[in-house]
Amino acid sequence: MKRLQKFKSAFWNQRDIAGSHLHAGFNFARKWKLIVLFTSFMALLPLFVMTLVDFNLTRRTIEDEVKTSISKILSSAAAYISFCKEMNQHDLNFITRFESGEDNDMFVVNQGGTLLTSSFYYGNEGSPTLFINTLSKAKTGIVETITPDGESVIAGYTRVTGTSLILVLVKSKKKLTDLWLKPRLKLIGYLFVSIILILLSIMGLATLLVGRIHSADKKRLKALHHAGYTNKLASIGRLASGVAHEINNPLAIINQKTGLIMDLVTLKKELSSDERLMPLANDVLDAVNRCSTITRRLLDFARHMEPSIETVNIEEVIGHVLAFHKKEAKHRSISISVDSPDSIPEFKCDRGSLQQIFLNLVNNAFAAMKDDGRLDIGIKLNKKKAVVITVADTGSGISEDDIHNIFEPFYSSKDKHWGTGLGLSITYGLIKEIGGDIMVKSKIGKGTSFTLILPITAEAINDKG
Amino acid sequence: MKQAYQTLNVSKKNSIELSLKILLVDDEKEFVLTLSERLQIRDMWTAVVFDGKSALDLIHTDAPEVMIIDLKMPVIDGIDVLKQVKQTKPEIEVIVLTGHGSEQDKKKCMGLGAFAYMQKPVDIDLLSKSLKKALEKIKANKSPVI
Numbered sequence: 186m187k188r189l190q191k192f193k194s195a196f197w198n199q200r201d202i203a204g205s206h207l208h209a210g211f212n213f214a215r216k217w218k219l220i221v222l223f224t225s226f227m228a229l230l231p232l233f234v235m236t237l238v239d240f241n242l243t244r245r246t247i248e249d250e251v252k253t254s255i256s257k258i259l260s261s262a263a264a265y266i267s268f269c270k271e272m273n274q275h276d277l278n279f280i281t282r283f284e285s286g287e288d289n290d291m292f293v294v295n296q297g298g299t300l301l302t303s304s305f306y307y308g309n310e311g312s313p314t315l316f317i318n319t320l321s322k323a324k325t326g327i328v329e330t331i332t333p334d335g336e337s338v339i340a341g342y343t344r345v346t347g348t349s350l351i352l353v354l355v356k357s358k359k360k361l362t363d364l365w366l367k368p369r370l371k372l373i374g375y376l377f378v379s380i381i382l383i384l385l386s387i388m389g390l391a392t393l394l395v396g397r398i399h400s401a402d403k404k405r406l407k408a409l410h411h412a413g414y415t416n417k418l419a420s421i422g423r424l425a426s427g428v429a430h431e432i433n434n435p436l437a438i439i440n441q442k443t444g445l446i447m448d449l450v451t452l453k454k455e456l457s458s459d460e461r462l463m464p465l466a467n468d469v470l471d472a473v474n475r476c477s478t479i480t481r482r483l484l485d486f487a488r489h490m491e492p493s494i495e496t497v498n499i500e501e502v503i504g505h506v507l508a509f510h511k512k513e514a515k516h517r518s519i520s521i522s523v524d525s526p527d528s529i530p531e532f533k534c535d536r537g538s539l540q541q542i543f544l545n546l547v548n549n550a551f552a553a554m555k556d557d558g559r560l561d562i563g564i565k566l567n568k569k570k571a572v573v574i575t576v577a578d579t580g581s582g583i584s585e586d587d588i589h590n591i592f593e594p595f596y597s598s599k600d601k602h603w604g605t606g607l608g609l610s611i612t613y614g615l616i617k618e619i620g621g622d623i624m625v626k627s628k629i630g631k632g633t634s635f636t637l638i639l640p641i642t643a644e645a646i647n648d649k650g
Numbered sequence: 651m652k653q654a655y656q657t658l659n660v661s662k663k664n665s666i667e668l669s670l671k672i673l674l675v676d677d678e679k680e681f682v683l684t685l686s687e688r689l690q691i692r693d694m695w696t697a698v699v700f701d702g703k704s705a706l707d708l709i710h711t712d713a714p715e716v717m718i719i720d721l722k723m724p725v726i727d728g729i730d731v732l733k734q735v736k737q738t739k740p741e742i743e744v745i746v747l748t749g750h751g752s753e754q755d756k757k758k759c760m761g762l763g764a765f766a767y768m769q770k771p772v773d774i775d776l777l778s779k780s781l782k783k784a785l786e787k788i789k790a791n792k793s794p795v796i
């Protein structure tokens with residue numbers, strides 16, 4: 186049973202993976218069985234019918250043939266006997282012995298059923314044969330009967346005209362069957378083998394077919410989930426931008442009122458007697474600034490403006506972003522390397538989006554690394570003519586549990602002061618807008634590597650070539 | 651509603667800001683009043699209105715040199731005010747200061763001829779700088795070109 190399990194396709198144990206809410210579900214195992222049953226039935230039914238018809242037909246023809254040959258032999262023998270008229274025992278014996286052979290048993294009986302010549306099945310002269318009573322009054326005929334030995338036979342008889350003799354020819358049914366059944370059985374054997382082959386190929390095809398449907402279904406589901414996720418992000422974005430806008434107004438009031446307090450304190454010297462007043466007001470302004478960074482980033486996140494498409498050189502964009510970090514890298518002795526073995530064609534893209542994407546990734550990498558770290562950026566062209574960019578750091582890494590959350594808005598492991606948790610969700614949104622993809626691999630303590638795939642349009646490639 | 655331009659500090663007659671008349675338009679009263687007071691502390695003449703209609707009335711009777719407007723206001727919103735100001739009095743410089751700003755809004759405003767586009771909450775120094783630039787532009791336009 187275990188070994189059977191190995192051959193089962195992936196869909197076999199999959200029930201209703203689409204979940205109850207999406208559609209009525211699709212029981213793959215049941216579908217498979219249905220297909221196999223239906224196709225087998227349709228394919229094998231004519232085969233069976235033909236064999237059956239052929240079987241019966243052959244049997245009947247052979248039997249008919251035997252019957253005609255029996256009556257022929259009988260009629261010629263009877264004609265001979267009636268022609269000779271005066272037949273002694275010796276002549277009768279001669280005639281019957283002449284006709285009897287391996288398959289035939291010919292003998293003569295009188296009206297009472299007593300044997301006048303010896304018979305293979307019914308014994309020597311003088312023995313009675315019972316079946317003679319079942320014969321009809323007709324001159325000739327053929328009956329099926331059973332000999333005293335229990336063998337079923339075909340018996341042909343004819344009443345010899347002008348005498349009271351009945352000439353009988355008995356043929357064993359078994360020998361007769363042997364004649365046609367053996368080749369038939371061979372044929373049926375072939376048929377059996379071909380049935381098995383047909384069944385196997387039907388099952389194979391059904392497995393292939395249902396497997397295909399299954400994998401297509403899986404792909405569709407994945408796409409659905411993906412679309413769901415993108416949708417979710419979009420609605421979070423709308424909500425976030427609404428909230429951010431509304432918060433900006435009271436924030437502006439706090440900002441101005443605090444500013445006014447500070448203005449007044451600087452203007453009217455008598456108020457500034459308490460030295461703590463200005464620092465306190467400054468703290469309020471700091472908090473306002475923090476809030477407004479958050480609202481600003483939220484608005485970035487929800488940004489759905491028309492991207493301004495221009496021709497960009499990806500190496501240049503990355504170099505531009507890295508320039509921001511030159512000083513910090515030197516200060517913390519972090520080495521940065523950019524490796525681009527292929528010549529990357531320029532392509533059309535939103536430059537601002539690209540900058541923000543790389544700025545976020547590089548910021549995160551710098552935040553994750555201690556001094557003496559290494560940041561490696563690789564730029565390659567893949568076969569599908571897309572740019573593949575890896576941003577790998579030697580930082581703290583991300584745990585298996587957290588790695589699913591990093592693209593969610595507001596997920597951050599950083600101190601509230603430093604991280605809004607919006608960086609990667611913005612990055613994700615922007616990459617999706619461009620039509621690219623982002624993947625992450627990480628090992629705790631070893632580092633993290635983000636892989637971006639950016640599509641470049643066909644015309645971009647032509648430009649270069 | 652008539653609104654006189656006021657300033658707190660009239661002593662420094664010679665400072666460049668003195669000549670600048672600013673009209674603040676915003677339905678957030680607390681915000682706009684405080685901002686106005688702070689600009690007055692910085693020697694600017696300011697007047698405040700709380701809706702777009704009063705603003706449009708005022709520019710015909712007592713025109714400011716610079717306007718600071720919010721985008722989202724009841725009745726007539728900031729974009730319409732900006733449009734009408736630029737149509738009737740193109741010499742008035744308009745600074746858009748809003749909490750409801752998308753990149754699209756920014757593009758639209760700049761396209762309509764706004765002088766600057768700023769997001770709330772704004773730093774007063776940044777705003778002052780922008781106002782100063784506006785003043786320079788106005789001066790440059792006024793002085794005869796030879």
Ligand SMILES: Nc1ncnc2c1ncn2[C@@H]1O[C@H](COP(=O)(O)OP(=O)(O)OP(=O)(O)O)[C@@H](O)[C@H]1O
Pocket residue numbers: 545549550553578580581582583591592596597598599603604605606607608609610632633
């Ligand atoms: N290169 C990295 N190495 C280790 N952890 C990372 C890396 N990049 C992201 N992370 C983890 O993912 C979290 C989310 O990152 P994200 O950029 O979205 O927000 P943030 O950096 O915390 O805040 P913000 O970008 O707004 O300043 C981070 O807090 C960090 O835990």
Ligand SMILES: [Mg+2]
Pocket residue numbers: 545548549607608609
């Ligand atoms: Mg970040």
